[in-house]
Every structure is written in structure tokens, then in C-alpha cells.
Amino acid sequence: TTAGGPTDAQLAAGRRAYELDRAHVFHSWSAQETLDPMSIVKAEGVHVWDADGKRYLDFSSQLVNTNIGHQHPKVVAAIAAQAAELCTVAPQHANAARSEAARLIAELTPGDLNRIFFTNGGADAVEHAIRMARLHTGRRKVLSAYRSYHGGTHLAINVTGDARRVPNDDGDSGAVHFFPAYPYRSYFDSATPEEETERALKHLEDVIVLEGPANIAALILESIPGTAGIYVPPPGYIEGVRELTAKYGIVYIADEVMAGFGRSGKWFAVEHWNVTPDIITFAKGVNSGYVPLGGVAMSEAIYQTFAQRPYPGGLTYSGHPLACAAAVAAITAMREEGMIEHAAALGENVFGPELRAMAERHPSIGEVRGAGCFWAIELVKNRETREPMAAYGGSSPEMNELVGALKAAGMLPFANYNRIHVVPPLNISEEDARRGLAIIDEALALADAHVVS
Ligand code: PLP
Numbered sequence: 001t002t003a004g005g006p007t008d009a010q011l012a013a014g015r016r017a018y019e020l021d022r023a024h025v026f027h028s029w030s031a032q033e034t035l036d037p038m039s040i041v042k043a044e045g046v047h048v049w050d051a052d053g054k055r056y057l058d059f060s061s062q063l064v065n066t067n068i069g070h071q072h073p074k075v076v077a078a079i080a081a082q083a084a085e086l087c088t089v090a091p092q093h094a095n096a097a098r099s100e101a102a103r104l105i106a107e108l109t110p111g112d113l114n115r116i117f118f119t120n121g122g123a124d125a126v127e128h129a130i131r132m133a134r135l136h137t138g139r140r141k142v143l144s145a146y147r148s149y150h151g152g153t154h155l156a157i158n159v160t161g162d163a164r165r166v167p168n169d170d171g172d173s174g175a176v177h178f179f180p181a182y183p184y185r186s187y188f189d190s191a192t193p194e195e196e197t198e199r200a201l202k203h204l205e206d207v208i209v210l211e212g213p214a215n216i217a218a219l220i221l222e223s224i225p226g227t228a229g230i231y232v233p234p235p236g237y238i239e240g241v242r243e244l245t246a247k248y249g250i251v252y253i254a255d256e257v258m259a260g261f262g263r264s265g266k267w268f269a270v271e272h273w274n275v276t277p278d279i280i281t282f283a284k285g286v287n288s289g290y291v292p293l294g295g296v297a298m299s300e301a302i303y304q305t306f307a308q309r310p311y312p313g314g315l316t317y318s319g320h321p322l323a324c325a326a327a328v329a330a331i332t333a334m335r336e337e338g339m340i341e342h343a344a345a346l347g348e349n350v351f352g353p354e355l356r357a358m359a360e361r362h363p364s365i366g367e368v369r370g371a372g373c374f375w376a377i378e379l380v381k382n383r384e385t386r387e388p389m390a391a392y393g394g395s396s397p398e399m400n401e402l403v404g405a406l407k408a409a410g411m412l413p414f415a416n417y418n419r420i421h422v423v424p425p426l427n428i429s430e431e432d433a434r435r436g437l438a439i440i441d442e443a444l445a446l447a448d449a450h451v452v453s
Contacts, residue, residue, distance in 0.1 A: 004044075005049050005053050005055060006041045006042040006053055010041045010042055010049075011041060011051055011052070011053055013041065014039040014040070014050065015039065015051045017039045017041075017051070018037070018039040021037055021039070028152070029152075029164065038050050038412075039051040043058070043070035043071060044069075044070055044071050045069045045070060045071070045425070045427075046058050046069050046070075046424060046425050046427075046428050046429075046432050047070070048070065048412060054410070055410060056407070056410055056412040057410060057411050057412065057424075057432060057435065057436050057439070058070070058412045058425065059411050059412060059413050059414065059422060059423065059424045059436045060412050060413060060414035060421070060423060060424075061373075061414075061423050061424060061425050062289065063284070063289075063414075064226060064227075064258050064263065064284065064421070064423045065258075065283075065284035065285060065288060065289040066288045066289055066425055067261055067262055067263060067285035067288050067330075067334070067339070067373075067425060067426045068288045068330050068333055068334060068339065068426065068427060069288075069425035069427050069428070070425075072288070072290075072329075072330070072333055074329050074332070074333045075287070075288065075290050075326050075329040075330050075333060076290075077329070078325045078328065078329030079290060079291060079325060079326050079329075081325070082097055082321050082322050082325035082326075083322060086321055087321065087322060088317075088321060088322075089321055090316070091118075091314060091315065091316070091317075091318040091319055095319065095321055095324070097321040097322075097324035097328060098118065098319035098320075098321065098324045100324070101116075101118075101319070101324035101325075101328050101331075102116040102118075102319075104327070104328060104331045104332075105282070105286070105295070105297060105327070105331075106297070108267045108268070108331070109267075109268065109280055109297045110268065110270060110271060110276040111276030111299065112276075112299050112300045113276070113277075113279070113280055113297040113298060113299055114297075114300070115297070115300070115302075115303040116297050116298075117132075117295055117296040117298070117311075117318070118294070118295045118318045118320075118323075118324070119283070119293075119294040119295055119296065119315060119318065120292045120293065120294060120315060120317055120318075120320075120323075121151075121283045121292050121293070121294040122150075122151050122156075122255075122257035122258075122281065122283035122284065122294050123150070123151025123152050123153040123156040123157075123294075124151075124153060124156075124294060125151075125257065125281040125282065125283055125294040125295055126150045126151050126153075126155070126156040126159070126220065126253075126257075126281050127151075127153055127154075127155050127156055128296050128313055129218070129220070129253045129279045129296045129298075130142055130155055130159070130218055130220065130253070131312075131313055132251075132279065132296065132298060132305070132306075132311070133217045133251035133253065133279065133302075134217045134218070135305060135306075135311075135312075136217075136251060136301075136305045137217045137218075137249065137250075137251060138217075139214065139215055139216055140174045140215060140217055141174045141175075141176050141211055141212075141215045141216045141217060142159055142173075142174050142175050142176070142216070142217060142218045142219070142220060143176050143177075143178055143204075143207065143208070143211070143216060143218070143219040143220070143250070144159040144160070144161060144175055144176075144177055144178075144219070144220045144221070145161050145177065145178060145179070145180035145221055145222075146161035146177050146178070146179055146180065147162065147180060147182065147225060147228040147229065147231075148160055148161040148180070148221070148222055148225055148255075149161075149162050149164075149222070149225075149226065149227040149228055149258075150220060150222075150255055150257075151257075152164075154168075154170075154173070155173055158170065158175045159173070159175045159220055161177050161228070162227065162393075163392065163393030163394075174217075176207065176216075178203060178204050178207045179200065179203055180200060180221070180225070180231075180233075181196045181200035181201075181233050181234050181237040182196070182229075182231045183196045183231075183234055184231065184366065184367045184369075184378065184386070185386065186199075187200075187203075188200060188203065193234035194234065194235065194236070196237075197233075197234045197235060197236040197237045197240065198236075200237060201236075201237065201240040201241070201244065204240075204241065204244060205244055208244060208248055208250070213248035213249065213250065216248065216250050217250070217251060218250060218251040218252070218253050218279075219241065219244075219245050219250050219251070219252055219253065220255055220281075221238075221241060221252075221253070221254065221255065222254075222255045222256075222257075222258065222259060223238060223254050223255070223256055223259050223264075223268070223269035223270045223272075224259045224264055224269045224370075224371070224374065226257075226258035226259060226374070227258065227416060228416075229376050229378065229416075229419055230369060230370050230374055230375060230376035230419075230421060231369060231376070232369050232370065233273075238270065238272075238273040238275050239273050239274075239275055241275075242275045242276075245278075251278045251279060251302070252277040252278050252279070253277065253279040253280075253281060254268070254269075254275075254277035254279070254280050254281070255281045256268050256269060256280050256281060256282050257281055257282060257283045257284055257294065258284060259374065260280070260282045260284070260285060260286070261282065261284065261285025261286050261331075261334070262285060262334055262339055262343055262372070262373075262426050263285055263343070263372060263373060263374045263423070263426070264343075264347075264370075264371040264372040264373075265340065265343045265344030265345075265347050265348075265371050265373070266340065266372070267340060268280060272371070276299075278298070278299045278301070278302060279296060279297065279298050279299070279302060280296075280297040281294070281295070281296055281297075282294060282295055282296075283295070285330075286327050286330070286331075287326035287327040287329075287330045288326075288330050290326040290330070291320065291322045291323040291326045292317075292320075292323060293320070293323035293324070293326070293327055334426070337427060339426040339427050340426070342426060342427060343426040344371075344372055346372070346428070346430065346433055347370065347371050347372040347373065347374075347375070350434065350437075351370065351373070351375050351422060351433065351437075352370075352375075354434070354437050355370075355375055355377065355422065356368060358377075358437070358440070358441055358444070359377075361441075362441075362444045362445075362447070362448050363383060363448055363451045363453065364379050364380065364381075364389065364444060364447035364450065364451050365377055365378070365379060365380075365444070366378045366379060366380035366386055366388075370422070372426070373422075373424055373426050374423060375421065375422035375423070376419050376420070376421050376422070377419060377420045377421075377422065377440070378418060378419050379398075379399070379402075379418045379419065379420070379447050380418070380451075381398075381450060381451055381452055382452055382453060383451075383453070384453070388417065388418035389402075389418040389447060389450065390417045390418040391417070391418075392417055393417065394417065396418075398446075398447060398450045399415060399417070399418065401446055402415075402420070402443055402444070402446055402447050403415045403420075405443040405446055406420075406439060406443050409439045409443060410439065411439045411440075413440075420440065422436070422437070422440070424436060
């Protein structure tokens, strides 16, 4: 047990929580009885503690959402103050917390994306963004990328391009998938990032033309795909997507649920390319998940579609005061404490150089890539063939061993297939960032041992 760690009562509650969890809680994306959830009893800043009192450096930000770290005092206080004043108000009324959150978000989003529809999270933001695009255009199809994640509800999982879509695919969702630009695993046999951009855009235009532009309501794309591998688009790709969608009258939905609110060192990842989409979907970092919140930021043109005609959709908890008060406080704290600038500097000066140096030392690293506090280490068994350390959509004994070693060394990692993601809170100190990287560096010896050359 570390100093400042949980009390005996918290530890006992954590052990009981584990037993009750196993008896009654049904978990996401899991075979229920093969799961062994960590019981978390306390969290503060970049650390969490389990029911044995062991402290972990949270290099996952939970599900890449706790951008301001755990238990930020200003946000905890804002939620408490809002709870004391007004806990709930129906969406048809106006409310100070909601209005102020909308104003702040409108101020941060690019261009004329100044109208905000609030949801409870990312998936429902995606559902509503697509519904708005369909009503705005009178078209139905939705283009989306393979190797993407857009959420677990019906339409959101159908536009998703990840292994989890397949068992949910109803074949009638209107989703049409295209191959995105991904230089390390190019579908187009490109030799350079520039060639990848050119070929991926040519492919996308072919898909648009062959599917019939008059049938395509929207294109949804993560500005920097997150869960699918933080594969930063090559130069010109996002600009090209903006041009093609404008050319064919397709609503461009930038899904910034994971990349947004500072994760990549900008408020929104589209800013890396100075692009303004028609819609931005957001969630996670908007209030670091202290209270569930997501939303859709839309252009004036989309908004005008519903100026005189009712928007057919809504949620009881749209713009919930507790969630919006948390957003106001989280955004204000991020601004006052310079968290976006700090994340950008960490990416430039610590994560980028250190991970690239690690890639020199470890033959198991195929590629490192990212920006800000948003990095992926892609592990391979063979650098020449790029054979992944775990197959797409699956796990492997090698990856399980690595993740086990990271946890044993006191880290909570985010791992997906053959990748370890480096996604700590944006306000992590340089010292803690380097400590986490050192843990990964040491554990990678295990992965190196599985390299065949
Ligand atoms: N879109 C992206 C890019 C995401 O990363 C996620 C979640 O990871 C979602 C949508 C879905 O968000 P939620 O899990 O809040 O429904």
C-alpha cells in the first residue's frame, strides 16, 4: 500500500464490489465468465488504486476520456454545487449550466459550428449526427472507414469498421465502408505518405461515384482514428476528404469523440489540418466522463434545416445540468491550466522522441505514431512482413503477457489487438510521463523475445 492510498474500509468495500460485480453486473464486449475486472477503490490525478491497495499509473485515461485526470477538485466542486442547486431539468427548458456549456463548446469548435445538441455519450451523438445529415440531404447512405470505431448502438456500430461491427451488422443500415489512408498498412501499396493520400482519395472518390453521390447523406470519419490504432492521417488526406464531401454535397461528420477536447494537443484534431467539417461529434473529454455527456456541434446550414421544421429526435437527459456543469468546469480548468498546450508539448518533446527512440531499441515495435497525449505502439512479430503481435480482432498470448507485465509494474495500460496506446491524462507531469514510458520500455523485452526475423 502506498502513502495516500485507500483506507481499510475502502479496500473492504472494493473486495465486496468485486464479489457483487461477479454476481450481478453484466459487462460490455465480454464473455461474462472469463472476465476478471479490476476493482478500483480510489483515484486521484493520474493514479488509481485497486482493492489490494496497489497503485497504478493510469496510462489509459480509463477509456481515453479522463483528459483532466481523476477527481479534479474544480470539477468535483462544480458538480457538487450544481447538485445542491438543481439536479435535473427537462431538455425543453433553458438552464444556465447547459447554456454556458453550449457557449463554451461553440467558442472552441471551428468555423460556424455554433449550435450544440447534447447527448449522453458518443454513440448517441453519432446516431443523431447521421439522422440530421439524412434529414438535411434527403439521402440515406453513410460512408465510413474500415478500422474505425463510432460506438456500440445500432447505427453507430454499423458504421463502425472494426471487428465488433460484424456480429451486429444488419445489412440494411445504409453503411458503406471505404479504406482509409493508413500508411503503415496501406491498402493501396503506397510507398510514401503522399502517395497514400493520393491513392486513398482516389479510392474514396471512386466509392462515392459508384455508390451514387445522390444517395449519400454523410461521410463519418475519426479525424485521428483512436481505438483502431491512432493512425494519424498523412498530409493532405483530411483536406481531401473535406473537398470531396463538399464537391458531392455530402455532410462531413468529423467524429472527435476520442480525438477531441485536447487529446491530440489541439482542442479538435481537425485543427491540425485547418479543416471545418459540417458536424463534429464529441463526448469523453468534454467533461472527462465525470458525468456522462456527448453532443453534436453543427453548422448553420444543418441548423437551418430544423429552424422551422421539428427535429424528430431527443433524449430525456439531453443537456443534463450535472453533466453540463462538469463540462463548463472541465473546459475552464483545461484553459486556465494550459492543458492543451501541455499535451502538445509532451507529444513534441517527450512522447514523440522517446517512443521513436524505443522503436530503435525494440525489434517488436513496427511503428509508433501520434500527437499530444495520443500515441500508439504497433507491435509486430516480424518487421519485414509486419505480421502483427496479435491478429486483427483478436488477442494473443504474447500481448496478454505484455499487458500482464505492465500491470504488475504498476501501470493501467490501454491495449487493443497488437497495440499499446499511450493515452494518459493531458495534465500528466513530465516525470510521470517518463515513468510510464520506462515501464513500457522495460516490459517490451518480453515482446522482443517473440520476434522472429
Ligand atoms: N466515436 C469514437 C471515435 C469513439 O472512440 C467512441 C468510443 O470510444 C465512440 C464514438 C462511442 O462513444 P461512447 O462509448 O461514449 O458511446
